[in-house]
Each structure stands twice: as structure tokens, then as C-alpha cells.
Amino acid sequence: MSEETAHAERVYATAQRKSAAASSPIVASWRRCMMMHLLAPEENRSPLQLTEYEFRTAREQSTRLIADASDELDRLFLTVGKAGCCLLLTDRNGVALDRRGAGGDDKDFHALGLWPGSVWTEASVGTNGIGTAIADERAVAIFRDQHFLSANIRLSCTTAPIRDHRGQLAAALDISTCREDVSEVGLAILSHAVRDSAMRIETNLFRSAFPGARFVMVPTSTYAFAALLAVDKDDLVLGATRAARAALKLDDARIAAGLPASDALNEERDDRGTDLAEAERAALRRVLSRTNGNVSQAATLLGISRATMHRKMKRLDVH
Helix, strand or coil: CCHHHHHHHHHHHHHCCHHHHHHCHHHHHHHHHHHHCCCCCCCCCCCEECCHHHHHHHHHHCHHHHHHHHHHHHHHHHHHHHHCEEEEEEECCCEEEEEECCHHHHHHHHHHCCCCCEECCHHHHCCCHHHHHHHHCCCEEEEHHHCCCHHHCCCEEEEEEEECCCCCEEEEEEEEECCCCCCHHHHHHHHHHHHHHHHHHHHHHHHHHCCCCEEEECCCCCCHHHCEEEECCCCEEEEECHHHHHHHCCCHHHHHCCCEHHHHCCCCCCCCCCHHHHHHHHHHHHHHHHCCCCHHHHHHHHCCCHHHHHHHHHHCCCC
């Protein structure tokens, strides 16, 4: 019995046990492929391929994503490219938008469909890193015979979802390799790298969504750099990354209602009517900083007399 035939039989036997699906995300995906997408593991099928027009349209709809991910793709490829890996950036529909790969490996990856314009959903090609990460909305690693199709059992891949500025699924970032010497431990290391890069792309997308905003880092135990609030000049929260939403229990409704960043961060404030005084004190300190402490220049910038400036500084204890 060939390896491909043995794999197909194992998929059928395992996926038919409901108890196995409940305990294994991989088996749950296999069941989706069979029951929902009506795929067969022995099929010799390649990923769906968009037409030139469809691919161009998909890229146009993801212009910001591609731009904000480009530098991170280059950085990640410098780390993993020499290890026989290729990178794919897809949209939320599993369409490969951008790719990084070594020229010497292009033939093999192109034959597998790891190429721009291909569609890597579960419906297209069964259980795989990109499609399963999108379906489950979580990072996944698919090691060789964990793939649904027998044709893909020599492929290993690890994928992390990418969220937009509202925390919604927007894209996926994948590392794939056909190397025979790759181990599950090695794939776990690649998984960590792809999650880090996905988080950085999320941060880029978030910053691009709120030009001119001030960004405040939210204290968290993991991926602190990705837990951000976008705050306007009045200290009101404009947006929050998924990590920040989870840490602070925020949602769209609470943000839209108008939420001071200090309230979101539970910063201690004196509620005895001092907010206006604090705002005035902060304004005086800012303008004095800009004028290097020159009171006359600061008064001119504020449109008040030097005497009024001195009175305000005394009343608000600004030195």
C-alpha cells in the first residue's frame, strides 16, 4: 500500500469517529473537509487559481495590507528563506496576495500552488495551514500527514491570522516548507516566528487606520507591543487592537460611546472637579516646553498677557 493510500484510509477512519473530532482540531478540520466541502483525501487536486482580473481585484482591495506587510515579509524571509521556506500573505478569503521565496525552490512551490493568485481555503484544498487558520481564526501548524489531501503530506506549514484595526480577521501569514528533515520541533520554532510577524503586521495596520492619533501601549503579560490604544487629542479612545480589547474588555460599542483613555486604563484621577485645572496646567507646561521656559514667548503663543501668564502659573503651581 502506498503512503498516499494509507493516509487517505487513515483520514476516513479517523474522521468518522466523532469523539476524535471533539478532541482534535486537525480531525475537526478533516470532518469539515468531508462533510461540509465534500472533498476526498485521495483526490489529486490543486488549489483554485484566480483569473488575472480576479487576482488584480483582490490585490487592489488589499492595497493597505500588502503595503503594511511588505517590510515584515522581507524581514521574516531573511530569517527563514535559506532554510527552504516560502512565505505567503493571503487575504481573509485565503487568496495568496504576496509571496517570498528563494529562486531555487520556486519550481517545487509553484507545483504545489504556493503562488500568488492561488486560493488556500479548506474548501479549495482541504486541511492546510492557511485555510484552517482562517476557519478556526487561530494560529495553526500542519505537519505533513496532518494535511487532508494525500497529495500534500510532504508539505509542512504554519500560519497565523492577522487582525484589522477592529480585531476582525483580515488576512493570514504562512510559512511553508517541503524539506524532508523538518521536524515538529522545527515547525514549532517557525510557528513562533510567524506569530510574531503577524502581530507586527497587525500593529502596522492599526497605526495606518488612525493617522495622527497618539498610541498608548496597554500593559499585558504577552505581546505587549501589540496591545495598543489609538487616542485623540482629547484623550478619547479612537480604536483598540485585539490584544488591547481583550486586556481591557473593550468592544466597538464602548469605544463608539466615547471612552477616555484614562478610564480605559483605570488610571487614578481626582474626581473633585480638577479635570479642567489639570488640562490647563498641561497646556501651560507644553507651551513653556516649546519656548524653553521663556514666559513672554509662551504668553504670546497662548494669546494672553505676560502678567496673566504669571498669574496662571502661580495658581496652577507651574514652574
